[in-house]
Amino acid sequence: MGEAEKRPLSERARRGIWILHRLAAVNLICFLLFLPVLSWFYLVLNTYLHATQIVGMGLVLPGLGFYADLLLRLPPVVFYALFAVSAVLFGPFLLGLHYVAGAAWAGRHLWVSDLFTQARQNARQGVILGLACILGTHLLLWNIFGGLTSPISWLAMGLVLSRWVSLGLLLFLLLALPYACQIAVSIDLSIGAILKNARILTRVYLGRGLLLLSLTAVYWWGSLSVFPILGLLGLPLLSLGLTAFAQAAVVCPVVERHVLLPARR
Numbered sequence: 001m002g003e004a005e006k007r008p009l010s011e012r013a014r015r016g017i018w019i020l021h022r023l024a025a026v027n028l029i030c031f032l033l034f035l036p037v038l039s040w041f042y043l044v045l046n047t048y049l050h051a052t053q054i055v056g057m058g059l060v061l062p063g064l065g066f067y068a069d070l071l072l073r074l075p076p077v078v079f080y081a082l083f084a085v086s087a088v089l090f091g092p093f094l095l096g097l098h099y100v101a102g103a104a105w106a107g108r109h110l111w112v113s114d115l116f117t118q119a120r121q122n123a124r125q126g127v128i129l130g131l132a133c134i135l136g137t138h139l140l141l142w143n144i145f146g147g148l149t150s151p152i153s154w155l156a157m158g159l160v161l162s163r164w165v166s167l168g169l170l171l172f173l174l175l176a177l178p179y180a181c182q183i184a185v186s187i188d189l190s191i192g193a194i195l196k197n198a199r200i201l202t203r204v205y206l207g208r209g210l211l212l213l214s215l216t217a218v219y220w221w222g223s224l225s226v227f228p229i230l231g232l233l234g235l236p237l238l239s240l241g242l243t244a245f246a247q248a249a250v251v252c253p254v255v256e257r258h259v260l261l262p263a264r265r
Contacts, residue, residue, distance in 0.1 A: 019104045023241035025112045026100050031236045033093050036079070036086035037134060039068035044138065048145035063224035063231020091130020092119035098181035101244035102252050118185055125184050125191050133177065140170040175209040176202040178247035182255045187263055197259055205254055212250045216243050 046060050072079060096119035103110040119126065143166040150156045180198035183189065189197070202209055223230040223239060231239075 022110055022112055023104060024237050026097060026115050027238060027241035028236050029115060030093055030097050030240050033086060033089050035067060035071060036083040037090050038064060039071045040083055042068040044141060048141060061224040063228035066232055087131060087134055088127060092123045092126030094130060095122045095126045095181050095185050097240060097244050099185040101248040102182055104245060105248040105252055122184055125194065128191050129180060136173060140166045174213055178251045182251045183259055186255055186260055201254055201258060208250055216246060
């Protein structure tokens, strides 16, 4: 009995280490591909926060700042060329990352090459989704931390209100993105249908989405700002894959129940 109990445990442990190894490899690849985009948003966030004097001139998110500073030392032409390539690849490889994380959560067999396979198969939806996320997040951050101002009192109040609306839209974007990614890699739908389903599921399961977002925000803020040394290690090895895996644990059952099962019927 003792041996029979130890064997499955050992097998599960080996399976867990195997999955963690695959997730770490996928995490490293995505980190290298996403780094120009992450560096761009690091630069944007620091610029906005310093311009509005919300913080001093100290660096925001120093855990990411170490890698971003290295990349930002490149000549501007080289950096913006890398940023353009990263922006195009961001969406497809984000979908590939979510496919691998979903397969790991479901216990399916997976390979690191699945990241590239799914990125290629979902290239069209991925590029549209990725560029929309980058552009939309940039515009929302600009309006939240800067935006337009006016000396006219009623117009100034309206512009302040628009900042709160932008904050709500940014929050909704962060909640809906995991659903959109998991739907895109699970079933062949148009980008419009993917976004529509993601919007509905985000609204219906708002509570669990907010809980997941809060936990991931605590992890990211802690690893990037409070304990930067964790960010130095976690960003290339763990953070992206761990976040996608946590999102898959919440999102996959919902997508299975409300999108995949009805489609099969």
